[in-house]
Amino acid sequence: MAAAAVSACTALGPSVVQRDQPHYADALSEASKQQLLLNIVKLRYLDAPALISVSQIVAGYSRSGSVTLGSQVLSDNLNLADDIAVGGSASFLESPTATYVPIKGADYARVLLTPVSPSDLFALVDGGAPAEVALTLALGTINGLVNRQVGANNAVRDVEPEFSEAMGLLAGLIAEREIGFRFDPGGEGLRSVTLLIRDDPTSATVPRIQRLLKLLRLKPESRVVPVRYGFGRGAGEEIVVDTRSFLQILSNLSADVQPPEGHIEAGLTVAVDTAPTIGSIRILSSFRPLVPPSESYVSAAYRGNWFWIAEDDLRSKRVFSVLLMLLSLFERTGPAATPVIAIPTR
Template structure:
């Protein structure tokens, strides 16, 4: 819903679960009654036995608005470069990870559809993504990430250069990112420009920026755009590369969709992701992983409420 709101320049509201309370109650009742007559006839004598039970479970979920320092850390703080490469190390596709989370790498800029940062991608950026993915698929490159002093991290690359194809891609990546050809240990830091030829500087996006990128390409109803209710579509050149397609393709319609993976109703229209669009579904799932990754630090303790169940 918040992503759709951004398309209309409406204020999003972010909530978090502050507490979950389950109230359980068990009730039981047994009834016994009898009546006898001393005289005749005895047909009026009777005995009645009855029992009843009741079980109720009333869960209560409390939501609180995300604000203050937690809002800043969760949505406005750029993702950590070390955390992004940890996802790559865990097996996530390096090209998709960097395409979604990175604005620039060593001065090479990614495409942006956000109204505040509208720009086309540097051609070398897409070439680096493709080369890194080929290297990852070949399983000829290993990496290890360790924390250094301050906010920088250390990236140790272990390469198998026996494959000529992998070596060609490795040279392309190092030349494009202006890295020293023989450097095995690289410094990983946040920024748009590297300080030397052994540093990988990533200008990463925050979750708020990622939401804005997705919102900009929502297929809003044409009448809403014409009337100025929704932001116009990005004034970028038409798709010339598969990387220029929307990160998540969100459709709109007046009728409730039949094949929706996820759908919300807003401004008398349905906005939805097609269940047959595997790319958009996987990107949407990956965003949920990033939301968990963005939550850093120690969460404040919530009240503990004990409710007896008799």
């Protein structure tokens, strides 16, 4: 009977993968969202951001079972009710181990302080990310047009109207396939990016194309425009972009955090007077010890207060999703670096 029970068991591995992979993927996604939100809130309070990544998850499983059968068949007085004993036992053990890698040193500088490369940014846009949101988040200037900028002590320089108009025109023309990109290999593993403008004088988009070229201070006949990293207005035949580091992106979003009542008066943070842009988010807060807000898209606790993005705030959710995409451009790939923290959960 025991042999039959063991042989009847199905394979454990395939069913475990099917059951657990979506759950682990969802847990990692939620953890990344919470860490990202928490770092935005920290910067609102002039606190230093911290990053830690999950480099490895090892989940071990074991299953065992046994069946026992006993009888006193040699007894002089055999009684089936008393002299035959049947027993069994079964066990299932799950022992996942998560390995965390603190991002510090050179990795910290690369992830937080290195400006995103223009080729990576426009490749993200060309791949389907919302162009207006991604460009508004990641560009500081484009051919001299200045985006909203949050500086030291949360001092804000509002976005120039021409910048917002140019981003709207560029995003619309990209969506209509009137503008595309060419990516060419460059030295030291870098790529160059060239903006390509459809040359069709009969197209209804010609007025918008000419307006975009004027805003970007390009020649009206420009159709193939190189894009490079730099600062300034360019020479009329190229687009010069000053891209932001991830720390700059988070710092700009920190101005959108609404602190709990009394925090500004108490000097815990400073007041920020800024107009929202297409790349802004709305982060709410309240004092609710140990009680996370309900109906939130993402929430995080910081110093006894809860901060969150509302589930029905579709604009903020869209911006936050693009922010996660941008983070993937900065994150390290390859073997894990030391030190690591391995936490077995049993």
